[in-house]
Amino acid sequence: MRILKKISLRRKENKNSGKEYNGAIPQLRIDILRRNGLDCEPFWQSFEYTPRDISETVASALTRLNEQEELQDINGNPAGEIRWESSCLQKKCGACAMVICGKPMLACDAVLMELKQPVRLEPLRKFPVVADLMTDRTVMFRNLKEMEAWLEDKAEPSEKKNAFAHEASRCLQCGCCLEVCPNFMPEGRFFGMASMVPSSRILNWESVNQNPAIKDQYRYHIYDGCGKSLACQNICPAGIRIEDLMSRSNAAAVWRASSGKKSRGM
């Protein structure tokens, strides 16, 4: 009953498509920016697709298209398997992040009928494209390693710190925040919120023996480069309270850090 209520609400709130769904679900067009490999030119390919129901997601549509024995594009030409990544299909792993109708989103969280038509799918633009909608997001993990965000000893968090740590632990490493960040470049010195959020967890556990380098790393790779527009917070599919984590991390690494210490490169 509750699910039906949610679906009918979604129908009313569907402002993007501007269509009424009284009964039959219309056939949609899905445009996909495809690329066969790293050095290949991208090209658009369109597919016709009829959702099974009004709550079907982009992830489900991609799975069903790939299940077709002989996948054909909108012109009846044979099309190869659409390459994309997924794991949990429950908004928990971040693997299925891609640009959907111009916005970075999780494919398993993007409801087809709520999207602007035609539905346009592109790979994330800040990372090298492996094939079709798959990107190589290694840089996020390399940056995390460079942040040296680890403990030197066991943690003894208070209840208050536990809530903070839990918020920081919700990062999916999806890269959506980096996609919209004007200051993040894959090879640049600014690491963005995909590094700030997990690091904030370590920075704020005051009763533990932190790796002493982390405050320096934070100032150099996060604090110095962030314009604080919070575009990243608005796009985060996990809904992480980035502003809160950032202000407390700034306090720990900058304002309360040892007096007179300056950032690297300043």
Ligand code: SF4
């Ligand atoms: S902060 Fe949000 S948008 Fe950025 S990587 Fe983590 S979950 Fe994704």
Ligand code: SF4
């Ligand atoms: S606040 Fe602005 S500059 Fe800082 S990480 Fe978010 S989008 Fe980028």
Ligand code: FES
């Ligand atoms: S498949 Fe895990 S978040 Fe979408």
